Amino acid sequence: MAEVAADVAAPATTAADVSQNGDGAERAATSAGDTVTSAQLVTPWEVSGGADGKIDYDRLVEQFGCQKIDQSVIDRIERLTGQRAHPFLRRGVFFSHRDLNEILNLYEKGKKFYLYTGRGPSSEALHLGHLVPFYFCKYLQDAFKVPLVIQMTDDEKCIWRNLSVEESRRLARENVKDIIACGFDMSRTFIFCDFDYVGGEFYRNMVRIGKCITINQARGIFGFIGEDYVAKMAFPPVQAAPSFPTSFPHLFGNRKDIRCLIPSAIDQDPYFRMTRDVAPRIGLQKPATIYSRFFPALQGESGKMNASDQRSAIFVTDTPKEIKTKINKYAFSGGGATIEEHRKFGANLDEYGAGRMLTGEVKKRLIEVLTALVGNQQKARAKVTDEAALQSPAVRNEISRSLSLHKVYCALYRAKSSAWARTATLTCSGRCGVCYSRQRHRGLLSALCVHRTCQ
Amino acid sequence: MAEVAADVAAPATTAADVSQNGDGAERAATSAGDTVTSAQLVTPWEVSGGADGKIDYDRLVEQFGCQKIDQSVIDRIERLTGQRAHPFLRRGVFFSHRDLNEILNLYEKGKKFYLYTGRGPSSEALHLGHLVPFYFCKYLQDAFKVPLVIQMTDDEKCIWRNLSVEESRRLARENVKDIIACGFDMSRTFIFCDFDYVGGEFYRNMVRIGKCITINQARGIFGFIGEDYVAKMAFPPVQAAPSFPTSFPHLFGNRKDIRCLIPSAIDQDPYFRMTRDVAPRIGLQKPATIYSRFFPALQGESGKMNASDQRSAIFVTDTPKEIKTKINKYAFSGGGATIEEHRKFGANLDEYGAGRMLTGEVKKRLIEVLTALVGNQQKARAKVTDEAALQSPAVRNEISRSLSLHKVYCALYRAKSSAWARTATLTCSGRCGVCYSRQRHRGLLSALCVHRTCQ
Numbered sequence: 001m002a003e004v005a006a007d008v009a010a011p012a013t014t015a016a017d018v019s020q021n022g023d024g025a026e027r028a029a030t031s032a033g034d035t036v037t038s039a040q041l042v043t044p045w046e047v048s049g050g051a052d053g054k055i056d057y058d059r060l061v062e063q064f065g066c067q068k069i070d071q072s073v074i075d076r077i078e079r080l081t082g083q084r085a086h087p088f089l090r091r092g093v094f095f096s097h098r099d100l101n102e103i104l105n106l107y108e109k110g111k112k113f114y115l116y117t118g119r120g121p122s123s124e125a126l127h128l129g130h131l132v133p134f135y136f137c138k139y140l141q142d143a144f145k146v147p148l149v150i151q152m153t154d155d156e157k158c159i160w161r162n163l164s165v166e167e168s169r170r171l172a173r174e175n176v177k178d179i180i181a182c183g184f185d186m187s188r189t190f191i192f193c194d195f196d197y198v199g200g201e202f203y204r205n206m207v208r209i210g211k212c213i214t215i216n217q218a219r220g221i222f223g224f225i226g227e228d229y230v231a232k233m234a235f236p237p238v239q240a241a242p243s244f245p246t247s248f249p250h251l252f253g254n255r256k257d258i259r260c261l262i263p264s265a266i267d268q269d270p271y272f273r274m275t276r277d278v279a280p281r282i283g284l285q286k287p288a289t290i291y292s293r294f295f296p297a298l299q300g301e302s303g304k305m306n307a308s309d310q311r312s313a314i315f316v317t318d319t320p321k322e323i324k325t326k327i328n329k330y331a332f333s334g335g336g337a338t339i340e341e342h343r344k345f346g347a348n349l350d351e352y353g354a355g356r357m358l359t360g361e362v363k364k365r366l367i368e369v370l371t372a373l374v375g376n377q378q379k380a381r382a383k384v385t386d387e388a389a390l391q392s393p394a395v396r397n398e399i400s401r402s403l404s405l406h407k408v409y410c411a412l413y414r415a416k417s418s419a420w421a422r423t424a425t426l427t428c429s430g431r432c433g434v435c436y437s438r439q440r441h442r443g444l445l446s447a448l449c450v451h452r453t454c455q
Numbered sequence: 456m457a458e459v460a461a462d463v464a465a466p467a468t469t470a471a472d473v474s475q476n477g478d479g480a481e482r483a484a485t486s487a488g489d490t491v492t493s494a495q496l497v498t499p500w501e502v503s504g505g506a507d508g509k510i511d512y513d514r515l516v517e518q519f520g521c522q523k524i525d526q527s528v529i530d531r532i533e534r535l536t537g538q539r540a541h542p543f544l545r546r547g548v549f550f551s552h553r554d555l556n557e558i559l560n561l562y563e564k565g566k567k568f569y570l571y572t573g574r575g576p577s578s579e580a581l582h583l584g585h586l587v588p589f590y591f592c593k594y595l596q597d598a599f600k601v602p603l604v605i606q607m608t609d610d611e612k613c614i615w616r617n618l619s620v621e622e623s624r625r626l627a628r629e630n631v632k633d634i635i636a637c638g639f640d641m642s643r644t645f646i647f648c649d650f651d652y653v654g655g656e657f658y659r660n661m662v663r664i665g666k667c668i669t670i671n672q673a674r675g676i677f678g679f680i681g682e683d684y685v686a687k688m689a690f691p692p693v694q695a696a697p698s699f700p701t702s703f704p705h706l707f708g709n710r711k712d713i714r715c716l717i718p719s720a721i722d723q724d725p726y727f728r729m730t731r732d733v734a735p736r737i738g739l740q741k742p743a744t745i746y747s748r749f750f751p752a753l754q755g756e757s758g759k760m761n762a763s764d765q766r767s768a769i770f771v772t773d774t775p776k777e778i779k780t781k782i783n784k785y786a787f788s789g790g791g792a793t794i795e796e797h798r799k800f801g802a803n804l805d806e807y808g809a810g811r812m813l814t815g816e817v818k819k820r821l822i823e824v825l826t827a828l829v830g831n832q833q834k835a836r837a838k839v840t841d842e843a844a845l846q847s848p849a850v851r852n853e854i855s856r857s858l859s860l861h862k863v864y865c866a867l868y869r870a871k872s873s874a875w876a877r878t879a880t881l882t883c884s885g886r887c888g889v890c891y892s893r894q895r896h897r898g899l900l901s902a903l904c905v906h907r908t909c910q
Contacts, residue, residue, distance in 0.1 A: 155662050162666075165659045195662075199654020204620045207610050207650075210686030211617075215670075218685050230673050231665030234689030 042267055047294050047304045057095060057266070057293060064269045066096050066291065073097075076104055081143040088136050088292065096266055098276070099288035103261050107144060113259040114252075115140055116242045116287070118151035119179065121171040122161060126178045127313035128370070129295030129305035131377070133263050134182045136292070140263065141185060147251060148189045150179060151242050155194040159231045169195055178316055181381035190251060194238055202247045205282075209237040212278040221274055240275040243287035259285055265304075266291035300332035316378065320371045327367050497722055502749050502759045512550060512721070512748060519724045521553050521746065528552075531559060536598035543591050543747065551721055553731070554743035558716050562599060568714040569707075570595055571697045571742070573606035574634065576626040577616060581633045582768035583825070584750030584760035586832070588718050589637045591747070595718065596640060602706060603644045605634060606697050610649040614686045624650055633771055636836035645706060649693055657702045660737075664692040667733040676729055695730040698742035714740055720759075721746035755787035771833065775826045782822050 040050035042060060049055050061068055069092075074085050088094050103113050117133045119126075134150075141148050152175065158168035172193045179191060198206070213236065218224055224232055243260050245252040252258050262272060269291060276286040294304035297312035305313045311330045314323055495505035497515060504510050516523055524547075529540050543549050558568050572588045574581075589605075596603050607630065613623035627648045634646060653661070668691065673679055679687055698715050700707040707713050717727060724746060731741040749759035752767035760768045766785045769778055 155658075158662060159666055165663060195659055196655065198658045200651065203610075203653045203658075204650055206689075207613060207686055208620060210689055211614055211684050213685050214682050215679060215685055215688060216681035219681070224670060226669065226671035226674070228670050229666050230668050230670055230688050230691065231662055233670060233685050234661075234665055234692075236685065237689070 047267060053300065055294065060266055061096050064266070064273075066098050066266075066269060066289070067100070069095055069097055069100070069290075073100065073104075077143075080104060080107060083143060086136065086139040086143075088132070088139070092293070093132070094136060094263065094290050094292045096291040097289060098269075098272070099286065100261070100290055103259055103288045106259060111257075111259075112146055113144075113261050113288075114146055114245065115148040116151070116260050116262050117148070117264060118153060118239065118242070119175055120153045120157050121168065121175040122157050123307040124171065124174055125315045125317040126175060127305050127307050127315045128373075129313065130178075130307075131182065131316070132292055132295050133265070134179055134184075136263050138182055138184055140261070141188060146188070148184060149242055149248060149251070150189065150191040151239070152176060152191065152193040153239060155198070155238060156235055158195075159229065159235060165195065169193065177381055177384040178377070180384045181316075181377055183380060190248065198238065201249045202241050205241040205244055205247045206237040208282045209240045209275075209278050210234070212281050213237070213274065217274075221270060236271075236274070239271070240278065243272070243275050244279070244284045246284065256284055260287040262287050262289045264289065264291060265294055267294070298326060298330040298332065314370055314374065316374055316381070318374055320375070323371050323374060324367050327363050327370070331363060331366065502722060508755065510749065515721055516551050519721070519728075521551050521721075521724060521744070522555070524550050524552055524555070524745075528555065528559075532598075535559060535562060538598055541591060541594040541598075543587070543594070547748070548587065549591060549718065549745050549747045551746040552744060553724075553727070554741065555716070555745055558714055558743045561714060566712075566714075567601055568599075568716050568743075569601055569700065570603040571606070571715050571717050572603070572719060573608055573694065573697070574630055575608045575612050575615075576623065576630040577612050578762040579626065579629055580770045580772040581630060582760050582762050582770045583828075584768070585633075585762075586637065586771070587747055587750050588720070589634055589639075591718050593637055593639055595716070596643060601643070603639060604697055604703060604706070605644065605646040606694070607631060607646065607648040608694060610653070610693060611690055613650075614684065614690060620650065624648060632836055632839040633832070635839045636771075636832055638835060645703065653693065656704050657696050660696040660699055660702045661692040663737045664695045664730075664733050665689070667736050668692070668729065672729075676725060691726075691729070694726070695733065698727070698730050699734070699739045701739065711739055715742040717742050717744045719744065719746060720749055722749070753781060753785040753787065769825055769829065771829055771836070773829055775830070778826050778829060779822050782818050782825070786818060786821065 040056055040059070041048045042055070047055070058068075069089070074089050077089065078085050084090075106113060115137050117137050119130065137148055137150075140146070152172040154165075154168040154172035157163055157171065158165055161168075163171070172195075176191055176193075180186070215233065218233055218236060222232075222236065241247045243262065245255055245258040245260065262268075264272070269289070272287060272289050279286040297305050297309070298314070299312060307313055307315075311326070314326060318326070495511055495514070496503045497510070502510070513523075524544070529544050532544065533540050539545075561568060570592050572592050574585065592603055592605075595601070607627040609620075609623040609627040612618055612626065613620055616623075618626070627650075631646055631648075635641070670688065673688055673691060677687070677691065696702045698717065700710055700713040700715065717723075719727075724744065727742060727744050734741040752760050752764070753769070754767060762768055762770075766781070769781060773781070
């Protein structure tokens with residue numbers, strides 16, 4: 001415990017900050033470790049640059065104690081996957097990690113790992129910043145041929161945003177469509193919503209994890225205060241659980257040896273440090289992580305794209321006209337914020353200082369690139385009909401849960417046959433699954449059972 | 456929130472007390488509201504009498520603000536059920552309540568309610584004190600013909616007693632057999648273990664409840680301290696959830712109008728006061744309660760029977776010889792605790808002061824009664840084979856959960872037929888439930904599917 005405290009302790013933000021910060025707090029509940037240095041502020045709820053307005057990533061890596069991804073790691077990934085590394089790697093968007101080399105060592109020996117990422121469904125549509133981990137996951141999944149689990153923390157958003165359970169679930173379902181539209185190999189992808197999936201071995205892992213974090217530690221890490229609801233205190237284990245393969249018995253059986261790699265933005269590191277600290281205490285392996293820089297707001301490098309600030313973000317639902325307007329109007333080009341400022345201080349020439357392009361040209365090219373990207377995303381999403389989304393493993397799982405046990409029992413009973421016989425003695429007592437009466441169904445494999453409710 | 460605080464605030468015991476108090480803390484996590492008056496101490500973790508060594512129940516009722524059960528209520532119950540009231544009612548073992556009259560009003564109008572009780576599986580076998588709520592529930596179930604849900608809080612015991620998940624689940628399963636042996640109408644009884652049942656609408660209710668209790672309130676009610684694990688803070692909503700019918704969609708659909716009546720010992724009142732306070736805030740009905748006195752330790756009225764103190768308790772596993780020895784050796788008869796004390800102070804004659812019986816005769820009769828009761832319990836339990844326990848709805852549910860989704864999907868798919876067709880478009884995508892590949896099963900209603908794993 002002392003170890004956890006030492007490892008993750010960080011100046012706490014108050015939970016009040018969290019709720020005030022609105023959408024900056026994507027998956028807000030789930031991590032912290034505030035780092036304030038020369039005005040540089042990095043928390044899962046707020047990100048702003050230092051004195052020069054920029055994030056000092058070297059400093060972050062040093063403070064958090066994680067490793068940088070150097071060229072040798074990128075070369076190794078290219079060698080192992082037999083293909084060129086993703087631009088996010090080559091251009092240093094994903095720039096830091098924990099234990100990535102261990103994952104690569106295992107992979108080299110023929111052992112697979114799995115990817116875990118997530119999304120707190122706080123808005124109707126994703127913005128470009130949200131796409132970064134999903135695009136990167138798609139690359140990793142295709143390159144390494146590994147399973148991917150995606151957690152939709154509808155419970156978290158219900159708690160932090162004070163949304164109703166129903167509204168959180170609706171947003172999650174909408175977001176699932178955007179995520180499916182990223183083009184994952186759905187035969188290797190398991191998307192799940194907490195409100196539907198929590199239970200069984202997943203819940204058992206939540207309790208195991210919750211027995212390793214004290215209330216004081218949670219307050220230190222997540223900044224909870226006494227006026228916060230206990231539901232917040234209960235959440236961190238929910239987000240930690242997918243880091244362990246035993247939380248997915250239908251995917252991995254009871255294997256404990258499959259390692260997990262978590263792609264995320266670096267502000268989540270304190271959270272996963274906590275998870276890594278808990279892992280050996282419950283006899284499970286630490287998840288490895290790979291961290292990205294923040295996706296900048298249109299206004300520039302000193303913040304991150306924020307769904308609650310329309311001016312800062314391009315959404316996957318934006319029209320070409322909206323994209324054009326936002327970029328021309330809000331995108332940082334080095335010019336002064338106002339005409340007065342521009343007249344007074346002149347332009348920041350770092351951005352296009354090499355002189356090869358003019359501001360207008362840069363913006364024009366950006367509009368082209370983003371319009372194409374968003375257009376493709378919209379086309380792909382249009383194909384994700386309600387029905388298709390329902391057919392994804394994620395939602396199938398959800399439906400299976402919400403199907404009353406009743407129907408499941410009736411179907412199981414009807415299916416009583418050779419394959420079924422082996423489990424039948426355990427599962428089917430010959431009673432109706434709803435009323436538990438001993439009245440038997442009308443014969444084996446009959447489509448109808450005696451009770452009207454069974455139909 | 457202020458309301459909750461005002462309603463349930465009580466001098467907090469430290470959670471350290473809880474873990475130290477061992478077995479006195481049946482379902483320890485779940486309630487509090489310590490009441491110390493003239494040395495009388497009543498918490499869910501500790502019960503001891505006042506200056507005269509006895510519990511002042513009138514005082515408790517007044518402090519907790521619940522109602523006493525008077526003769527008119529008992530008469531009414533007899534009139535409504537058409538049978539003589541249970542001795543526990545007639546003799547004042549169950550002596551207090553909240554909103555019991557509302558339940559009876561509804562019943563009179565032909566509206567059913569359901570019963571909820573629970574057990575924290577902390578020991579291999581139940582003792583006589585544990586049987587009280589179950590025997591009383593059996594009477595209520597038979598008399599009113601109502602459903603009964605029994606929550607096995609294996610998660611709670613795993614957290615508080617530092618048991619492994621596996622050991623807690625094993626104890627829960629053993630205890631389920633003792634509970635089934637009480638002779639419930641299993642067609643109306645749903646026994647579930649948290650580690651298996653938490654999920655779906657139950658979990659959604661947990662989150663709804665957890666959004667109504669602040670960390671400060673939980674500390675006030677349950678005495679949590681900073682060194683406690685977050686898993687403790689997460690537990691109260693787990694025990695509150697069964698108070699609401701929507702936590703059991705397979706029993707009650709999505710009906711919110713079915714009231715819940717909770718039989719328990721009065722030390723649980725502060726807990727259910729909290730639940731009652733939360734109910735209207737999440738649009739659900741308050742549970743009604745009916746409270747018993749404490750089952751005394753063999754040593755006398757000043758404490759309650761305690762599974763961790765072998766001398767204080769008769770277990771359902773005790774042999775006739777053990778029962779005889781315990782009663783003759785430990786049972787309070789009014790005599791002095793030691794020969795010296797007896798010589799010095801003489802006997803307390805209240806107990807058999809009427810002079811109709813001698814101590815030895817009272818004990819002899821008690822041995823007869825308890826030997827028969829325990830013998831019957833043992834005979835009934837012997838009939839609850841592993842298989843029978845597995846066929847109880849409780850464990851059927853558990854098995855259905857631990858059946859991989861895979862088998863369920865395969866069975867559902869095989870059962871694709873008229874009744875099934877209506878849900879088939881939602882549930883069955885024609886992919887294998889395990890590997891999510893598109894490979895279809897070998898034809899409708901076939902006993903075998905293509906994938907070996909399906910079998």
